[in-house]
Amino acid sequence: MRELLVINPNISASVSALLQDRIQAEVGSHVRVRTTAARFGAPYIADEASYAVASHATLDAWAAALARPGPAPDAVLIGCFGDPGLLALRESSPVPVTGLAEAAFIEAARHGRFAIVTGGERWAPMLQRLAQALGHAPALAGIHTVAPTGAELAADPAAAHALLAQACRDAVRQLGAQAIILGGAGLAGVAAAIQPGMDVPLVDSVLAGARWALRPHDPAPRRTQAGFDVRWENVSRELTSLGLNA
Numbered sequence: 001m002r003e004l005l006v007i008n009p010n011i012s013a014s015v016s017a018l019l020q021d022r023i024q025a026e027v028g029s030h031v032r033v034r035t036t037a038a039r040f041g042a043p044y045i046a047d048e049a050s051y052a053v054a055s056h057a058t059l060d061a062w063a064a065a066l067a068r069p070g071p072a073p074d075a076v077l078i079g080c081f082g083d084p085g086l087l088a089l090r091e092s093s094p095v096p097v098t099g100l101a102e103a104a105f106i107e108a109a110r111h112g113r114f115a116i117v118t119g120g121e122r123w124a125p126m127l128q129r130l131a132q133a134l135g136h137a138p139a140l141a142g143i144h145t146v147a148p149t150g151a152e153l154a155a156d157p158a159a160a161h162a163l164l165a166q167a168c169r170d171a172v173r174q175l176g177a178q179a180i181i182l183g184g185a186g187l188a189g190v191a192a193a194i195q196p197g198m199d200v201p202l203v204d205s206v207l208a209g210a211r212w213a214l215r216p217h218d219p220a221p222r223r224t225q226a227g228f229d230v231r232w233e234n235v236s237r238e239l240t241s242l243g244l245n246a
Contacts, residue, residue, distance in 0.1 A: 004213045005073035006035040007061045008185070009054035009080045012043045012151075015185050019079040019206065022188045026210035033213075035079065036061050039236070044151040044186075047122045051084050058085030062093070063238035066226055075213055077103070081118060081150075081183035081205045082126060087133070092228050092242070101127065103212040104181045104205040105136040111201050112178030113141040115171040117164060119184060120149040127183070142175040144168075154186035165194040172200055181205060 008016045020035040038057035042050040076097045078086055083099025090097040108114035124143045131137045144167050153160035168180045181203045182191045188206035195202045232243035
């Protein structure tokens with residue numbers, strides 16, 4: 001059985017539990033899901049500073065997971081819509097790596113040009129930059145953020161559903177999107193709840209990540225084992241052990 005390591009780049013236990021439950025339910029018995037949370041950082045990611053810390057925390061969580069007894073994972077999913085640390089982890093990992101955003105971009109693009117609806121106004125330029133870096137900017141019709149953060153939306157589901165449904169309708173009307181991504185770990189399940197009132201497909205970023213785990217993957221290029229090409233100092237013991245000449 002394949003094993004999927006899901007890394008929650010924030011310290012929220014409730015988000016980790018949601019990721020574990022939703023992803024394991026989607027993949028069924030085909031993949032064993034193991035979710036681990038960041039060992040430091042913020043309870044949610046809402047700005048450039050928390051994103052930068054989360055990128056470090058993602059690498060640290062990965063190194064800590066590799067140091068535990070048991071088999072190494074067959075693939076890694078970064079459980080944040082924004083994929084902090086994705087390119088760094090992919091560069092240093094011997095197994096396939098993606099994040100909720102990249103998996104959702106790939107799935108949504110099959111329907112044509114897509115828009116992103118998510119919580120937290122500061123996410124728009126960060127997601128635009130990520131789409132550009134991953135080569136998905138041509139398919140991105142636009143980004144529609146709502147003022148509440150993902151954590152605030154998750155705290156009031158009824159109000160969140162109404163707000164996000166209107167945001168999706170606005171994205172279709174204003175941006176001409178042919179599909180909408182509901183982005184955010186805390187928004188898992190919202191796409192299915194509001195899909196009946198929508199004229200275009202809605203993509204749940206958490207379920208897109210789970211479906212990515214079910215696909216066959218080519219081996220990660222160049223590396224046969226995990227490691228970094230520099231020697232780390234003053235970081236965690238686990239990160240240090242993966243540095244050059246450790």
